[in-house]
Amino acid sequence: MINNADNHLKHMSLHARRYKILVLMSVSLVSLCAPLLTIANISPKGQSHSNPGTVSPFDSKVLPILQQRCLGCHGVDGHLANLDLRTKATALKGGTHGAAFKPGNSKDSLLYQLISGVRAPQMPPGGKLPAAEIAALKQWIDSGANYGPTQITTAAKQTWWSFKVPVLPKVPGLKSSWVKTPIDSFILDKLTESHLSTTKPASRRVLIRRAYFDLIGLPPSPAEVTAFEEDRSPKAWGKVVDRLLASPRYGERWARHWLDVVRYADSGGFEGDKDRLLAWRYRDYVIDSFNSDKPFDLFLKEQIAGDEYRPHDPEALVATGYLGLGCEDLAQVKSKRFRADEVDDIIATTCSSIFGLTVMCARCHDHKYDPIKQTDYYRLAAIFYPTIRKEIDIPSDEQKSVAAEQNALIDKRESAILEIFQPLKQKALSLVKTMGMSNPTDDQLASVLNEPERKQFKDLNAQIKAMDATRPPYPKAMVVTDVGSTFPEMKLHIRGDAEHPGAPVKPGFICSLPGGDRDIPESVARTETTGRRHEFAEWAASRKNPLTARVWVNRVWRQHFGRGLVNTPSNFGINGELPTHPELLDYLAVKFMDGGWKTKPLHKLILMSSVWQQSSEAQETSLRTDPQNKLLWRMPVRRLEAEAIRDSMLAVCGTLNLEMHGPPVYPPVDPSLRFDTFQGVNWPVGDDNPQTRRRSIYIKIKRSLIFPGLDVFDCPEITNSVAARNVTTTPLQTLMLLNDPLILKQATLFAERLERECGADKSAIVNRAYSIAFDRPPTKSELAMSVQYLNTHTRAEFCQAILNLNEFLYIE
C-alpha cells in the first residue's frame, strides 16, 4: 500500500508542475468559449480574414468551429474514442461509436446528436455550443459535409490567421466626410455592413480631456482647455496631441501599461517577499524608453538580450532586468524542478507579452489548440536556461573618470597614513598569530597592542575608513545575463518533469511560426554569454514574426478604446478571440513596422481618427445591435485606472510632485496594515508629505502589500503577466474615498487652493472647483445645490464630494 501511495504522490507532483496545462479530457475547457464568437453574428466576414473572396464556406464557417471545438481531441493531437475528424474519410470511418455523420442527414448523424444534446454525452464536454455554431454544423452536414481544399493536419494549423505574416491590406475606398484617417475607413466599413451608424463628434472639452487621460493620465488645466477651445486653426488638435506625446508625463503613463504586462514589482514575492532594491532602474528604463519613443523592436531586443547587444551600455544592461522580474521563492530548495519553474515563468511571460501565445501550455505535451509542440517549448527553454540574475556596477564613462580622479586624490592622502598604519598592523598581526587567533577583527588587533599604539592604531584606522567612505560609489543595477558562453545540452522534460529528461533538443524557436524552425548554432556564442537570447530577440522583434507587431498595436489600441481589436490581448491563439477588424489590425501593424516601430505616431493616428473622436453618447438602436460596442459605433465610457485616479486627485488638489525617476516612495499606510504584513517589516513608517505625493508609478510595488489606494481600484496583484486589468465597483472603494486620511488631507488642500485662488465667495469656489476638476462650469442646478451645501458644510467637505463624483473617475 505504501508503494501505491508513493506512486500517487509522484503522479500528483508531476501535475503540480503542470499548473498551466490544458489536459485533453478536462471537461470544462469549452463551455465559456461560447461568448467569444458572437461577433460573427455582427460581422458576416468573421473568420474570413485574409482574402474573403477565395475562402470556401467550409473554411470560413465550419473549419473554425471544428478547430476550436472538436479537433483538439478528435484530430490533431489525439483521436479520442478513435475518432479523427480531420478528413471526411476518417470521419465517415468513424470511431468507437460509429461514423461521425451521415452526409445529407444531420438528424441521424452522431455528431449532430451529441452537440445538440439529443444523445449523451454532451459534446463538447464542457458545455453546449452556441446555437449559431450548432446551426452551422447542422447545415454543413445537411449539405453533404464536404471538407475544404486544405488538408487539416498539424501543419495546416499554420494557416491560423495570426501565424501568417501581415500584409498591408487595401483601405476600403469609402466616400464619407467622416473618414479622416484610414482607421476610419476600416471602422466605417464594418459599421455600415452591420447597419450601424457613427456617433457625433465629442465636444472639444471632452476631446482634450480624453486625450490627456489617454496619453498622460492627468487632467488638463482649465487654461489648457480654454486655449484649445479658442484655437480654431485646423492644426489645433494635432498640436495638442504632439504636445502630450512630447510630455515626460507620457512615459510615466504608458510605462505603467507595459509594467502590467511584464509583471513588474519591487519585491520577489513568496515567503519573505524580499525587497528588490534596484528593480526601479528597470522601471525608469521603461519610462525613458516610452518618452524617447524608442523603436519597439529595439525595446524588446534590449529587454531580452541587452547584455548581448551592447554589453558595456548601462541602459541595455538595465533593460535585461526584465528577465529577472519573476517571483522568487528564496526559501525553496534550488532543485531542478525549481529552476524549471523559473524558466517556465520567463517563457510564459515572454511569449504571452510579445507573441500573445500561451506557449506554457506546451510544457508537458504539445499545445492542445495552437501549433506549438512540446519540443518548441524546450527549444525556447534552452534559450533562457543559461540566464542568471546579477547585481553589477553601471557607471557611465563620466562617472568612471570622475571616480578615477577622486580615488587618486584619496589614495594620495591615504598613503601618508598607511605608512604609519601598516607597520602597526603588521605588528599586531604577528602578535595575534602567536596567540593562535585567525581572521582577527580590528578591535582584536588593537587589543594586543600597548596603550599608546592601540590609540594610534584606532585613530588611524578610523581615518582610513572615513576616507574610504568618501570614495564615489558606482550606481548599481540588477541585471540578467548568462552563466557563461556554453551551457549543458537541453533535454525535453517528459510530461514536464525536470527530473525526467527525454530527448535532447537544440535551442531554437517555435517551428510553426515563420523562421521559427531554425536551430540556434553554437557558433553564435559570445565571450561571456551563449548568444542565444540575441538570436531569439532578432527573430522575435522582426518583421518576419507575424505576431509581435500585431500584439503590440493591439495593446495600444486597447488602451485607447477599452477593448482590443483582438479582445484577448495576450492570446492570439485558437482559444483567443478573433479580431473584430482583422484588416485594420494588419494595417496598423504593417504601418507601425514601416514607420520604424515607433509608438507615438500610432497614438497620433488613433487620436486623429473620427472613431476616437466620437462622443460616448449611447444610441438605443446601436446598443441593441452591438451592446458591447465591438464595432465602435461610439467611444466607450471608461473608468480610470488606479494610478490615474490617484494622480489626477493630486493634480487637481495642486499637490502632485512631478519629480521623476529613482527609488520607490512609500506613502503612509494604515499602521495596522503594516503590522499585518509578513514579519512586520514591509512598509517603512512615514508621513504624508510632498515627497510621497509623486506619481503613482513611483510608489513601491510590494508583492505582499499593494498600496491600498491603488489596490482597491484594481491595481493587480502582480504575480503573472496582466493582459487586461479588471474593473470592479466595490463599497471598499467608496469607504476609501469617504474616509481615507490621505484623501481627506487632499480635500483640505484642494479647499485651501480654491480659497487662495478665489477667496470666500461660494459661487466662485464652486465654479472654480468644477473648472479645475472637470474643465467645465457647473450646471445651474449643480451650482445651486453646491452653494446651498456650502452654507452648512465646509469647503473641504465640498472638495471631497467633488473627488467622489463619477465624473472624476470616468473618462467620457
Next chain:
Amino acid sequence: MDLSELFKSKHNGPDYISRKRFLQNAGGGIGGLALATLLGSDSLAATTPSHSSLNPLAPKSPMMPAKVKRVISIFCFGGLSHIDAFDYKHELVVKDGVSVAGRPEFDTMGRSAPGRLMKSPWSFKPYGQSGTLVSDLFPNIGNCIDDIALIRSMVSDSNNHVPALYHMLTGSILAGRPGLGSWVTYGLGTENQNLPAFVVMTDPRALVGGGAANWNSAFLPSNFQGVQFRSGGLPVLNLKPPSDLTPERQRENIHFIEKLNDEFLRSHPAEQDMAARIQTYELAFRMQSEATEAVDISRESTATKSLYGMDRPETEVFGKQCLLARRLVERGVRFVQLYSGGGVFDQNWDAHNGMVANHSMHAKEVDQPVAGLIRDLKQRGLFEDTLVIFHTEFGRMPFTEGSTGRDHNPHAFSCWIAGGGVKGGTVHGASDEIGYKVASDPHPVHDLNATVLHLLGLDHLKLTYFYNGRNMRLTDVYGNVIQQVLA
C-alpha cells in the same frame, strides 16, 4: 433611530432622483440594454441562474442542492503534525529511537537529514461514540469528534510552506490563483451586502506566509477578494469616518454626492457601472455601522466568551477570532478564514526545533476556541448549514529533525471538516504504520476543495472562469469529491 433607517428615510425626500426607478424602468429602455450587456458579460451567468443585479456579490442560487450556506476555514499555518494530533501510530512507540539516517526510503526532499523515529510526546485517548483516538493536544476538539469527519490521507504537492499553502488554499503551488473563499463568493455571492463576502483574520503576531496571495481574487474580479479584518484597530480599512464627522452629517455628505452623481448619470443613462457605483455609497454607509457592530463583542455573554476561551490569556486571541467568525457568518458573511500562526519558526506550527514547546503552545491556543465554535454553532442552530474546515499545508515527519523536532511531510497528513452534510464521527483514509506516507484512499488537496464546493452546492468541474485561454477551476484539472465523509 437606527442609522440605516435614517439613511433610507432621508433618501425618499422630494429632490431624490430615483435611481431605483431608473433601474426598474431599465427593462425596456437604454439602461436595460446596457444591463443586459453587463449580465451577458458575466461568464457565470451562462451556467448559474443568477439574480438580476448590478452587484456581482448578490446572492446566487447554488448549481445543485446545497448542504451548507457558509464556511469557516481554520488554517493551521506551519504544518500541524498529524501523528501528534489526529493520527495515532503505535508503531512509532514500538520503534521509538530507531535511526533512519541514510535510509533512502525516508526522504525529506533535500531538507533536513532524517534522524531517528520518534513516538508522539503526547498520549492519545478515544473520544466520543466513534472512539476516535485524539491526542492530548486537542482534548476539547476530541470531545467534538462525533461531529467531525476526519481525513487521515491528505497529500500535498509541495514540502515547502508557501507553495503548499497556495496549493491548499488556491489550488496551485504558485501564487496567482483565486483563493477558496474567492471561488465560493464568485459562485454564490453573499447574503449580507453590508459586510464583506469573504473575511480573513490572520494571526495578530505575524502574517501568514505568502500573505494576501492566499485570499487574493487573482484573475477573478476583485469583488471576490478576501477582505482582511485588521487584528488591531478597525476590522476594515477606512471603515471609520473622521472623528469629527457625525453620522448625520456624513449622511448629508453622501446625499450631496449622490445628487450630483445622479445629475451626471442622467446625461449618461447607458452607463450601468456608474449606476452601480452610486449604489455603493449606501452599501459603504451601512457597512460602517454593520461591520463595526459585527465585531463589537461587548454584548456577548460571559458564558459565551468563556465557551470560546476568551477568559484565559492563551486562548483569548484565537477565541475572539472564532467568536467573530460566528458573528460574521450569523450576519450573512459567506466565507470566513482564520489563520493560526504566521511569520517564521515557532510563531507558527513549524516545529523544526522541538515538537513539545511548539505544538503545546499553538494547540492550546486553538483547541478550546475551535471546540467552543462548534458548540456555539450547534446551540444556535447554525451548525446544520455551516461548514467548518480545519486544515494545514502538510503534516510532519515520523522521524526527528535535530533532536526533538520534525520536518515537513507532504506525503501524509490530516484535515477535518464538520457541519452540515458532513458524516460526523467518520475517519476516512489512512497513513502507513508510521505516518510517513498515505496507505489508503490518498486525497490530494483538490479533493478536499472539491468536497467543500460540493457541500455548498457548487460543482467544482463547472465553477469556471475563462482566463489565459482556458476555463480555470479551483481544482485545476483534478479533484474528486470525497463521498465517504458526506452524510
